[in-house]
Amino acid sequence: MSTIAAFYGGKSILITGATGFLGKVLMEKLFRTSPDLKVIYILVRPKAGQTLQQRVFQILDSKLFEKVKEVCPNVHEKIRAIYADLNQNDFAISKEDMQELLSCTNIIFHCAATVRFDDTLRHAVQLNVTATRQLLLMASQMPKLEAFIHISTAYSNCNLKHIDEVIYPCPVEQKKIIDSLEWLDDAIIDEITPKLIRDWPNIYTYTKALGEMVVQQESRNLNIAIIRPSIVGATWQEPFPGWVDNINGPNGIIIATGKGFLRAIKATPMAVADVIPVDTVVNLMLAVGWYTAVHRPKSTLVYHITSGNMNPCNWHKMGVQVLATFEKIPFERPFRRPNANFTSNSFTSQYWNAVSHRAPAIIYDCYLRLTGRKPRMTKLMNRLLRTVSMLEYFINRSWEWSTYNTEMLMSELSPEDQRVFNFDVRQLNWLEYIENYVLGVKKYLLKEDMAGIPKAKQRLKRLRNIHYLFNTALFLIAWRLLIARSQMARNVWFFIVSFCYKFLSYFRASSTLKV
């Protein structure tokens, strides 16, 4: 029997961000491995016209939870959705709910965050910093609390090249920032934001660093651990390979490439693609929860869960495998044939953007206009290129993350726990993982039917022929224009034609001789 699975039996667990990508996989694994847990409290806000209950039912009815329903048939009764908005004071939780949370919670997993790179500083600080502070305050009033696990990101200190498993100080104290945001107006905040975030590439990574500072400074005597995952990707093994459900990180890029919108990207091909499967992250989270509660380390431990130092893959290898998968399992109705040109040169990248992205979008919009439809491709392309430009920082650099604590924890686990809660990324086969990832994007994100593959392949063939035809026509037109204007071009043309003629005559003569 797994010690970690047994530890969560009978426990009341509070999860923030349970409706997010990481939160769902965390809940799934908890229910599957510890079906005898007492209750999972999730802090949820109503969204997109759905009530809390509808949101919970939608999650439980998804394919992700199919196995859970077999091992834990009363899973609906074990989830307690609590109305909460982390943007508001006291999270807008009712008195009764708050009382229950304070008196019953044993373990907290704090996953909620805004992960948008372009959020406003005010909103990102509210969610990634102030809400963390508020949750810590709540935690300090929970008599039964055994561990508080805070989810940060490996990029919270991406302004450094080598990152240790320690909390680094930020140039400006988190308290000062929270205080000043209370009285500064939005226009001034926008103006000072670049100065505040300094060498952090965006507000997200900066506010996640501030969030860690809050954890360090406001931890009181709680048992806390921080987990820093790198780029969280589709599931590797559990509950099944390839599960994804949002367009963040690589997912949106894989869609845009598979649909033929994105054919080139400014990326350093040999830079490390530090993707880590979401189930690996969740396994570490559960192991850390157990270790923090049972062993009670004297200080707050930070755990890196990254792939680069143990089993590195680079963007080139990833791009090649993604393209190879599109050959076998293409996405439906691609705009152009998928391609992946990587360049780290700004000029070449601008060239590709003009020729491979903007020009086809303009041509397609002209076609839409001519056929009486509303043009939309240029707008879509501009949006895509903006998104890609925001990711560029992360695909043109490599970082080194030390993983002493993560390795120490691995060595503390029993063989059974190492199997059930496996976070040893050395066992990952990248080619297999990437293929399943692309397949997962097709099935679970795009919701495309596998029966449509032959038709998609036919369309790819047609697009390839159109591509060759278009290029040949373009070449002939350019050449014809050149011949009309330049004597030199004419001479070259006559030389090539006479050379070919002589070659063919010689070939014919020699074959006649043999007969």
Ligand SMILES: CCCCCCCCCCCCCCCCCCCCCC(=O)SCCNC(=O)CCNC(=O)[C@H](O)C(C)(C)COP(=O)(O)OP(=O)(O)OC[C@H]1O[C@@H](n2cnc3c(N)ncnc32)[C@H](O)[C@@H]1OP(=O)(O)O
């Ligand atoms: C040719 C080359 C080929 C290569 C081959 C391929 C090889 C693979 C290469 C891979 C390289 C990748 C590198 C990754 C690096 C990641 C680094 C992360 C590091 C940190 C990691 C972390 O620590 S933490 C997570 C990171 N954080 C994000 O990664 C959020 C970023 N992102 C945003 O910050 C916003 O995205 C941003 C951008 C502002 C735009 O913002 P935006 O407003 O323009 O667009 P939105 O995102 O809002 O959404 C646009 C529309 O998609 C709709 N939509 C949303 N979800 C949907 C769903 N599930 N299904 C259907 N549709 C969905 C939505 O409803 C909108 O539709 P509508 O317009 O109709 O409403």
Ligand SMILES: NC(=O)C1=CN([C@@H]2O[C@H](COP(=O)(O)OP(=O)(O)OC[C@H]3O[C@@H](n4cnc5c(N)ncnc54)[C@H](OP(=O)(O)O)[C@@H]3O)[C@@H](O)[C@H]2O)C=CC1
């Ligand atoms: N995905 C990645 O690549 C990485 C993620 N991380 C970290 O992992 C954690 C989880 O990320 P991930 O699951 O990908 O993110 P998601 O965007 O998928 O999920 C974010 C979660 O936070 C919740 N949330 C946001 N705002 C509020 C609010 N005001 N009140 C209540 N809940 C709110 C969301 O709820 P709702 O559904 O209502 O919007 C959602 O459940 C984050 O802390 C992130 O920084 C770290 C490294 C990489």
